[in-house]
Every structure is written in C-alpha cells, then in structure tokens.
Amino acid sequence: MEVTFLGGAKEVGKSALLVKGRKNQIVMDYGANTGKEPSFPMHVKPKEVHSVLLSHAHLDHSGGVPLFFLRDGVKLVTTGLSLELTSLLLQDFIKLSGFYLPFEYIDLLTMQKNTERIAMNDERQVAEEFTAKFPSSGHIPGGTTIILENDGRRLLYTGDVNLRDSQLISGMDTDFGEVDAVITESTYSMVDHEPREKIENDFVAFANEVVERGGVLLVPAFSVGRAQEIALLLRAKNFKHKVAMDGMALKTNEILFRYQEFLRDAELFRKTMENIEVVSGWGERKRLIRTPSVIISPAGMLMGGASVFYNQSLSQDQRNGISIVAFQVPGSPGRTLLDRGMTLVGGKMVPVKAEVRRFDFSGHSGRTELFEMLSRLKGKPKVYTTHGDGDSCDVFAKQITEKYGFESQAPEVGDKITV
Ligand SMILES: [Zn+2]
Structure with a gap:
C-alpha cells in the first residue's frame, strides 16, 4: 500500500x-x-x-x-x-x-x-x-x-x-x-510528564486549600475527557466539598452514560456524576461564584463558554484559584493568564489576583x-x-x-x- x-x-x-x-x-x-x-x-x-x-x-x-x-x-x-x-x-x-x-x-x-x-x-x-x-x-x-x-x-x-x-x-x-x-x-x-500520582495529589491539595480558605476554584477544561477526568479525580481522592460542572461538558457526560463499557471504572463515573452539581442557568452561575466550591467549565483555554464568565468574576479575588489543566495555545487567554498573570475583565487587561496554577494532566x-x-x-x-x-x-x-x-x-x- x-x-x-x-x-x-x-x-x-x-x-x-x-x-x-x-x-x-x-x-x-x-x-x-x-x-x-x-x-x-x-x-x-x-x-x-x-x-x-x-x-x-x-x-x-x-x-x-x-x-x-x-x-x-x-x-x-x-x-x-x-x-x-x-x-x-x-x-x-x-x-x-x-x-x-x-x-x-x-x-x-x-x-x-x-x-x-x-x-x-x-x-x-x-x-x-x-x-x-x-x-x-x-x-x-x-x-x-x-x-x-x-x-x-x-x-x-x-x-x-x-x-x-x-x-x-x-x-x-x-x-x-x-x-x-x-x-x-x-x-x-x-x-516527560511529571508522575501522574504527584500531579493528581498536588491538584487535589490545591482544590482543598482554595475551598477551605473560602474561595472558589475555577478549572477551565475541555468538554470531552478532561472535564470528566478532573471530576472523577476529586471523587476518587475523597474531595469533600461542592463540585459543579457547566456547559458542553455536561453533554459529554450524557453521551458517556450511554457508553460506560468504554470507561475504566463505570461505577466511579456514575457516582461522580450523580453527585456533581449540574449548572444550568445564569442565576445558578451567579450564586455559585459566591459559594466555596470547584467549578469545572469549558472552554479549556478560556476562549469561550461559561469559563469566560467565571474567569472574569473570580480572577479579582485572591481567595479564589484558577487551575490550568490543559495545553494552552500561544495567544489564547489561558496562555496569557499563565505567562503574564493578566486577563480580560470588562474589556480591559488587568492583573489577576486569584492564585493561578498549572497542572500537566496530559x-x-x-x-x-x-x-x-x-x-x-x-x-x-x-x-x-x-x-x-x-x-x-x-x-x-x-x-x-x-x-x-x-x-x-x-x-x-x-x-x-x-x-
Ligand atoms: Zn487527540
């Protein structure tokens, strides 16, 4: 051939x-x-x-x-x-x-x-x-x-x-x-990536730290795969606080429910998704940004979707955290946040006060x-x-x-x- x-x-x-x-x-x-x-x-x-x-x-x-x-x-x-x-x-x-x-x-x-x-x-x-x-x-x-x-x-x-x-x-x-x-x-x-176990433990420790100091942790994540991976990880590591998920990631969940034979641990998936807070409207989003919790939301590079709203609302309070868990294309808002500590709020580039950390979940x-x-x-x-x-x-x-x-x-x- x-x-x-x-x-x-x-x-x-x-x-x-x-x-x-x-x-x-x-x-x-x-x-x-x-x-x-x-x-x-x-x-x-x-x-x-x-x-x-x-x-x-x-x-x-x-x-x-x-x-x-x-x-x-x-x-x-x-x-x-x-x-x-x-x-x-x-x-x-x-x-x-x-x-x-x-x-x-x-x-x-x-x-x-x-x-x-x-x-x-x-x-x-x-x-x-x-x-x-x-x-x-x-x-x-x-x-x-x-x-x-x-x-x-x-x-x-x-x-x-x-x-x-x-x-x-x-x-x-x-x-x-x-x-x-x-x-x-x-x-x-x-x-080489860092050992997976270390990345996982560091991430969950950071999530606990942010929520326990009264903050909200935003995890901008791709809808297919990464968003679910983060939710499952928090569940597997006994994270005790509220975890919410928003946007197209929820549609992926619906699809995965129909294809559980493709998953490593269908039971863990079911339990995780049954306990997650499903975000379905602006009233709920506005309430959520005042509730200590983890919010998993597309888009993964902050280029659209509800993560843009969350980022604008959460980035100006130092109690909050933003976890970058995926590769950020040069020039993307997520990359600017990581490299320069700056983000767009109300049409202006401003310094981010929330704690920003990157985790290499490849x-x-x-x-x-x-x-x-x-x-x-x-x-x-x-x-x-x-x-x-x-x-x-x-x-x-x-x-x-x-x-x-x-x-x-x-x-x-x-x-x-x-x-
Ligand atoms: Zn691929």
Missing part, C-alpha cells in the same frame, strides 16, 4: 493520511486546524475514497471528515462513542466557525447515516482489499489506534495515544502483533511512554514520526533509529511512502 501524508506531518493539527491499495483508497483521520479561519489537510476527491477510518473525536483528527459526506457514497468507520463525541464537537465547530467551513449541519447528518459503528478492538473489512483493527488508544473515551492490513502488509497508525491509565479510561492496548510500519504521534517526544504519552510503546513492537518495522511541533518529529525519528535500529523518518506534508 502507498501512504500519503495529507496533514499533521511536522505539525500538530489537521492530521490526515491517504492509503492507496491496488483497487481502493482509504483515508485515516481528516482533521482541521481550528483557528479563526479553519484550514484542512490536502484535498482528496471523496468519490475516489471507499472509507474514512477515524481514530478519535478531537477536531484536529475529525474536523474535516464531513467533507467526505457532502453526498452519500463514502463509509465512515469508527466507534459509536467516537461518532457521538465527534458530532458534538463538530456541531460546536459549525456554530463557531460556520461561515468559514466548506460543510454544514446537514452534511453531519449524512456522515452519521453512513457510519459503521464498531466496538473497541473490532476487526473489520473496510474495503475490498483492506481490513482494519481498532485497539484502544487510551487517549480519550472511544479513541483507538488503527492497524490497517493490505496484501499481507500491516500498518499501525497510532493517532494520539496514552500508555498509562487515567481516572476515566484505561491506558492504550499495545498488543499490536507484528507490523511492517508504524506512523506514530510525537507530541511529547521531547519531554492525555498524551510523554517521552518515556512513547519509547516504551515502540519497545513493545515485534520485528523491525519502519517508523514514521508525525504530530509534533518544531523539530520534535525529526529528533524523535533520529533517536528511534539510535535506540532500536528501526529505520525511521519524519515525513513532510505531501510525502508518499510504500508499506
């Missing part, structure tokens, strides 16, 4: 691969860069594609998928949970950026109608000459890696992966069997885990490094060759390889 890197090569964003067999073509992920004016991977004619395989719901992997469904004819293959979470994120994407997008809500419905929903670890024929297997990726609920097989050759595409368990989901499944080539993410190939493997994943590969596959900023893809490729003797390279967008 021949693989073309349509996007996500030497960059984080708009991941996409085109795989050509003798008769059929398959696309794996087709993401978007979700800036003010979104951009998409290299163009592929939908009528030449048999199916699109989607690793997980994040928009940098799924944001361009509706482009294949402007009419019927293509099949989407992904887990039922990924389909629902993708639909949720795409609806929001259309609402925020609709004017710039080359698809609309109706195409989302065509996409849903043409989806083959699979269970985790299913093996399927995805085109006449292709079969694919979808083991869990440990990255977000519903997410998988993809092992694509054609003519006796096997390609592992990792999508985004996390080797370690989190509160919400179990770590990735590394039972790959023998593969001829690997296309791996490289997001944190240059850095959904990605760090450097040690990425190497550990590769060390579990059987045989001598060729390794292609993608989904990394700056020169991290190049450096990672070089280090893989030095460490394991695998032939390895960091492809550019537009490059083609043969597996």
Whole structure:
C-alpha cells in the first residue's frame, strides 16, 4: 500500500493520511486546524475514497471528515462513542466557525447515516482489499489506534495515544502483533510528564486549600475527557466539598452514560456524576461564584463558554484559584493568564489576583511512554514520526533509529511512502 501524508506531518493539527491499495483508497483521520479561519489537510476527491477510518473525536483528527459526506457514497468507520463525541464537537465547530467551513449541519447528518459503528478492538473489512483493527488508544473515551492490513502488509497508525491509565479510561492496548510500519504521534517526544500520582495529589491539595480558605476554584477544561477526568479525580481522592460542572461538558457526560463499557471504572463515573452539581442557568452561575466550591467549565483555554464568565468574576479575588489543566495555545487567554498573570475583565487587561496554577494532566504519552510503546513492537518495522511541533518529529525519528535500529523518518506534508 502507498501512504500519503495529507496533514499533521511536522505539525500538530489537521492530521490526515491517504492509503492507496491496488483497487481502493482509504483515508485515516481528516482533521482541521481550528483557528479563526479553519484550514484542512490536502484535498482528496471523496468519490475516489471507499472509507474514512477515524481514530478519535478531537477536531484536529475529525474536523474535516464531513467533507467526505457532502453526498452519500463514502463509509465512515469508527466507534459509536467516537461518532457521538465527534458530532458534538463538530456541531460546536459549525456554530463557531460556520461561515468559514466548506460543510454544514446537514452534511453531519449524512456522515452519521453512513457510519459503521464498531466496538473497541473490532476487526473489520473496510474495503475490498483492506481490513482494519481498532485497539484502544487510551487517549480519550472511544479513541483507538488503527492497524490497517493490505496484501499481507500491516500498518499501525497510532493517532494520539496514552500508555498509562487515567481516572476515566484505561491506558492504550499495545498488543499490536507484528507490523511492517508504524506512523506514530510525537507530541511529547521531547519531554516527560511529571508522575501522574504527584500531579493528581498536588491538584487535589490545591482544590482543598482554595475551598477551605473560602474561595472558589475555577478549572477551565475541555468538554470531552478532561472535564470528566478532573471530576472523577476529586471523587476518587475523597474531595469533600461542592463540585459543579457547566456547559458542553455536561453533554459529554450524557453521551458517556450511554457508553460506560468504554470507561475504566463505570461505577466511579456514575457516582461522580450523580453527585456533581449540574449548572444550568445564569442565576445558578451567579450564586455559585459566591459559594466555596470547584467549578469545572469549558472552554479549556478560556476562549469561550461559561469559563469566560467565571474567569472574569473570580480572577479579582485572591481567595479564589484558577487551575490550568490543559495545553494552552500561544495567544489564547489561558496562555496569557499563565505567562503574564493578566486577563480580560470588562474589556480591559488587568492583573489577576486569584492564585493561578498549572497542572500537566496530559492525555498524551510523554517521552518515556512513547519509547516504551515502540519497545513493545515485534520485528523491525519502519517508523514514521508525525504530530509534533518544531523539530520534535525529526529528533524523535533520529533517536528511534539510535535506540532500536528501526529505520525511521519524519515525513513532510505531501510525502508518499510504500508499506
Ligand atoms: Zn487527540
């Protein structure tokens, strides 16, 4: 099979691969860069594609998928949970950026109608000459890696992966069997995360500290995954005070209730969500900012959603706290808060008085885990490094060759390889 890197090569964003067999073509992920004016991977004619395989719901992997469904004819293959979470994120994407997008809500419905929903670890024929297997990726609920097989050759595409368990989901499944080539993410190939247990304990200690001094802790968090992870963590560590959740994260909860088989501890999830305060209106928000508690609210980078209101209301009192628990894109309000201690209140940039702390709750493997994943590969596959900023893809490729003797390279967008 021949693989073309349509996007996500030497960059984080708009991941996409085109795989050509003798008769059929398959696309794996087709993401978007979700800036003010979104951009998409290299163009592929939908009528030449048999199916699109989607690793997980994040928009940098799924944001361009509706482009294949402007009419019927293509099949989407992904887990039922990924389909629902993708639909949720795409609806929001259309609402925020609709004017710039080359698809609309109706195409989302065509996409849903043409989806083959699979269970985790299913093996399927995805085109006449292709079969694919979808083991869990440990990255977000519903997410998988993809092992694509054609003519006796096997390609592992990792999508985004996390080797370690989190509160919400179990770590990735590394039972790959023998593969001829690997296309791996490289997001944190240059850095290690702090030990998870330490991050978790530090976070819960900070939450206790803020609430016990009469303050409110705001946790701006992405709706899918991180918001639930934080709520579950507080419950698992016996946090005794009020925890409230707001915005689109609540819609994610509703979806996860229907897909509990994807969760690491469904019982913990149920108990957590039954005890959480569901915020549903402005009266409640205004009451909440005066009640010592933890408020988990999208958007994760303070770029919209109710977290903007909470941030404005809470940032000017030193008893309060703001926990940054996700990566903050340079230029985002969350990044400005972290780097400069400044935030927008009433249209003016002002210093933040609340205590701001960052906790590295990543959904990605760090450097040690990425190497550990590769060390579990059987045989001598060729390794292609993608989904990394700056020169991290190049450096990672070089280090893989030095460490394991695998032939390895960091492809550019537009490059083609043969597996
Ligand atoms: Zn992701």
